Amino acid sequence: MQTVQDAPALRAAIRGWRSKGQTVGFVPTMGNLHAGHQSLIKLARARTDRVVASVFVNPTQFGPHEDFERYPRTLLQDQTALTDEGCDLLFAPEVATIYPYGAGHSVSLHVPQITDTLEGAQRPGHFDGVATVVCKLFNLVQPDLAVFGQKDFQQLKVIERMVRDLSLPLKVMAAPTLRADDGLALSSRNQYLSVAERARAPLIHDTLLKMRELLAKGHAWRALEQVAAARLLRAGFVPDYAVIRCAEDLAEPADGRREGLIALIAARLGSTRLIDNLMFD
Ligand code: AMP
Numbered sequence: 001m002q003t004v005q006d007a008p009a010l011r012a013a014i015r016g017w018r019s020k021g022q023t024v025g026f027v028p029t030m031g032n033l034h035a036g037h038q039s040l041i042k043l044a045r046a047r048t049d050r051v052v053a054s055v056f057v058n059p060t061q062f063g064p065h066e067d068f069e070r071y072p073r074t075l076l077q078d079q080t081a082l083t084d085e086g087c088d089l090l091f092a093p094e095v096a097t098i099y100p101y102g103a104g105h106s107v108s109l110h111v112p113q114i115t116d117t118l119e120g121a122q123r124p125g126h127f128d129g130v131a132t133v134v135c136k137l138f139n140l141v142q143p144d145l146a147v148f149g150q151k152d153f154q155q156l157k158v159i160e161r162m163v164r165d166l167s168l169p170l171k172v173m174a175a176p177t178l179r180a181d182d183g184l185a186l187s188s189r190n191q192y193l194s195v196a197e198r199a200r201a202p203l204i205h206d207t208l209l210k211m212r213e214l215l216a217k218g219h220a221w222r223a224l225e226q227v228a229a230a231r232l233l234r235a236g237f238v239p240d241y242a243v244i245r246c247a248e249d250l251a252e253p254a255d256g257r258r259e260g261l262i263a264l265i266a267a268r269l270g271s272t273r274l275i276d277n278l279m280f281d
Pocket residue numbers: 028029030031036037039040147148149150151152175176177178179185186187188
């Protein structure tokens with residue numbers, strides 16, 4: 001696998017493939033790769049001739065008091081993980097390559113409505129940073145297909161809307177969430193957890209399952225949100241939200257709606273913020 005840092009080298013590699021009529025798949029990441037990221041590479045690999053991954057810890061999607069500085073940067077291990085998965089090219093740019101005028105002076109994209117709630121409400125500006133960097137990466141790589149994890153469900157919806165609204169010429173594919181055996185969704189942030197916190201963390205997935213079970217038994221979705229928040233609080237989590245929403249637009253469901261729902265949780269455990277979700281089908 002080739003690793004490139006700058007745009008001309010990236011474009012040259014991709015031009016070579018394109019000249020042979022090959023298709024390109026793309027998996028954007030912030031690095032510190034785990035089996036969840038690798039499963040995205042695998043999905044792209046099966047659908048396109050060539051696969052590009054990016055590793056870029058994007059400063060514009062972190063709030064002033066978030067973990068940008070301490071976010072784990074493990075490029076050597078990431079290169080090995082990507083090579084093992086058959087990735088063709090790693091794009092690992094410097095901040096100045098992505099933000100030539102500086103991260104604070106960039107053109108910024110705002111995807112309206114879907115970003116007003118949940119992560120968007122908890123992390124002001126987060127999705128502007130995500131949409132901006134992903135659009136820039138799409139312009140650089142110009143993939144036919146880009147794969148995103150359902151683990152970050154609202155992010156996936158933001159990207160889908162951006163791609164449709166800006167008529168970007170690529171297909172977005174959603175990948176299922178990979179979990180540890182105890183149900184905890186794999187995440188680069190799991191390593192911030194202490195041993196005791198790691199043992200408690202699967203309660204988030206367990207609570208999502210409980211919400212699904214109780215909804216299937218006929219409980220009203222509003223009551224389930226309270227049950228879920230109380231359960232998390234009792235176990236020492238500080239929930240930002242534990243909600244049931246319509247999967248297509250993350251709006252509150254009409255009373256009695258049973259189809260196309262998703263439960264989403266964001267909760268702090270100590271100093272670590274964890275998110276997860278579960279589709280009810
Ligand atoms: P990140 O590096 O955390 O920005 O994630 C890069 C991509 O990997 C995003 O599309 C995430 O949704 C996806 N991802 C993260 N964790 C998982 C997981 N446990 N299973 C599947 N995809 C994941």
